[in-house]
Amino acid sequence: MKNTVVIIVFSIISISLKVHAQDNWKPEKVQAGFYTPQRVGQLWDTWLYYYKGQYYQYYLAGKGGKWDSFELMRSKDGVNWQQIGKMLEPREGTTWMGTGHIIEAPDFKNHPKWIMNYSEWFGDKQDIMFATSDDLIHWNKVSDSLRFVQDPKWYLPKGRWDCIDCVKREDGSYYGYFTADPVLEKFTREVCGFGFAESVDGIRWKALPPVEGNITGELGGIQKIGDKYFITVSEGRVAVSDKPEGPFLAQKKNPNMFGKGCDIYFPRFFHNPPADKTLNGNGVLVNHFYTGSETIFSSPLKAVEIDQEGILRLKWWQQNDLLKEHKFYLSSDLKAADAGPLKFFKQRFNTDKVGVIESEISLVNDDHEKSPAGFYFEANSDSGYVLLFNKKETVFGTMNSNGTNLKITVRINRDIVFADKCSVRIVFKRDMMEAYLNDYLVMLKRMNWTGKPGVVEKVKNLNHIKAWIHN
Numbered sequence: 001m002k003n004t005v006v007i008i009v010f011s012i013i014s015i016s017l018k019v020h021a022q023d024n025w026k027p028e029k030v031q032a033g034f035y036t037p038q039r040v041g042q043l044w045d046t047w048l049y050y051y052k053g054q055y056y057q058y059y060l061a062g063k064g065g066k067w068d069s070f071e072l073m074r075s076k077d078g079v080n081w082q083q084i085g086k087m088l089e090p091r092e093g094t095t096w097m098g099t100g101h102i103i104e105a106p107d108f109k110n111h112p113k114w115i116m117n118y119s120e121w122f123g124d125k126q127d128i129m130f131a132t133s134d135d136l137i138h139w140n141k142v143s144d145s146l147r148f149v150q151d152p153k154w155y156l157p158k159g160r161w162d163c164i165d166c167v168k169r170e171d172g173s174y175y176g177y178f179t180a181d182p183v184l185e186k187f188t189r190e191v192c193g194f195g196f197a198e199s200v201d202g203i204r205w206k207a208l209p210p211v212e213g214n215i216t217g218e219l220g221g222i223q224k225i226g227d228k229y230f231i232t233v234s235e236g237r238v239a240v241s242d243k244p245e246g247p248f249l250a251q252k253k254n255p256n257m258f259g260k261g262c263d264i265y266f267p268r269f270f271h272n273p274p275a276d277k278t279l280n281g282n283g284v285l286v287n288h289f290y291t292g293s294e295t296i297f298s299s300p301l302k303a304v305e306i307d308q309e310g311i312l313r314l315k316w317w318q319q320n321d322l323l324k325e326h327k328f329y330l331s332s333d334l335k336a337a338d339a340g341p342l343k344f345f346k347q348r349f350n351t352d353k354v355g356v357i358e359s360e361i362s363l364v365n366d367d368h369e370k371s372p373a374g375f376y377f378e379a380n381s382d383s384g385y386v387l388l389f390n391k392k393e394t395v396f397g398t399m400n401s402n403g404t405n406l407k408i409t410v411r412i413n414r415d416i417v418f419a420d421k422c423s424v425r426i427v428f429k430r431d432m433m434e435a436y437l438n439d440y441l442v443m444l445k446r447m448n449w450t451g452k453p454g455v456v457e458k459v460k461n462l463n464h465i466k467a468w469i470h471n
Helices: 002-013 318-323
Strands: 043-051 054-063 066-075 080-088 096-104 114-122 125-133 139-141 161-168 174-180 195-199 205-208 219-225 228-233 237-241 268-270 285-287 302-306 312-316 342-344 354-362 373-378 383-389 393-400 407-413 421-429 432-437 440-446 453-457 462-470
Touching: 043 096, 043 268, 043 285, 054 080, 054 096, 080 139, 096 161, 114 161, 125 161, 161 195, 161 219, 174 219, 219 268, 228 268, 318 462, 342 373, 354 373, 383 421, 383 432, 383 440, 383 453, 393 440, 407 440
Parallel strands: 066 096
Antiparallel strands: 043 054, 054 066, 066 080, 096 114, 114 125, 125 139, 161 174, 174 195, 195 205, 219 228, 228 237, 268 285, 285 302, 302 312, 312 440, 342 453, 354 421, 354 462, 373 383, 373 453, 383 393, 393 407, 421 432, 432 440
């Protein structure tokens, strides 16, 4: 019966509109790690798929709030990206386009074909539509008769309706999870604030009541890792369940995998990277983009760890070592600021290029105000940004160049007590910066700096400092 359904669906698809990648993109230099399209900064949600040696990263493109297409970048290593072109555009009159995901069609092993969902805010409501492809570049829009719309039994008739991510059930059908607005007063149990649905073929969907749970927000994605199901929602919050039907409950530790106050919005699971290039072979990565500026970039991919307590954590992805392309020599003899506690390197980075700094650091339990240890990034001759570490917490803030007036703006506690000595890694480009302790992501912020780094007071705590750049 399922084979019959699939044949009918793709017969309908074959008569639909075909959309091609544009051929008029200007030649573009490959961008490493951090990526923004030729329409500079006009990038929003990203989602990925890997196939036959190529990483395909799709993104919602256009000016913020007026997204008008899906575009594609592609990579052979997941680090160095090149723009391919425009994949999909909405129908005329669409106010803005919503994001999507890719799944493999039911008979994929015998007939490779992909399904991508997307949404359009058209008129006074948002609907979900579908397109299919035989090569991940050229897409066929499915007939409007198959659009997926709000079911008023459980959801607001004109509420959000966007971005289905899926898990495959044992019988080959799909559960879908997506951004939606449940009518909460209709339920006597606590339900999650997003949508739930099922489909036999990935194109014809039936809405179901929202799953039980205590997390709400725009649905980033769902991923089975081991015997657990993890869901991410906006800002990086994480919920977990033993079953795809829920209940989905917020993580007890590390409830936000980035940390409240970090400059990201919509992290998602990259479902099928090469397993041998994932942590412990778990076959999953996380992708996201930077907010906090008008210029939006996608970020280097992140590895995923599920620790002994079942807590999801983000770590340095081994492929990102490719960002360390050329040695950059930082003088080990640090020059002290005039009569101040900060010490600066003599060299200055070109922030238009990716930079990486690595060192060892000794951590203490003291408050950051009492015993600051970390890095300083010059903003101007009078002040800069600081990134400080102790055994329990990483903080970001500002400080005057004479070491006074420390103002902490973001505090990240990973629910890990770090060892006395740790490795530290800082990766940056332009105004973007992310930091890792013992490979765990501990901070991700925007900072407008001059490229001149230094260390904060406790210079003896930093050892074996190395640096690289990527052209």
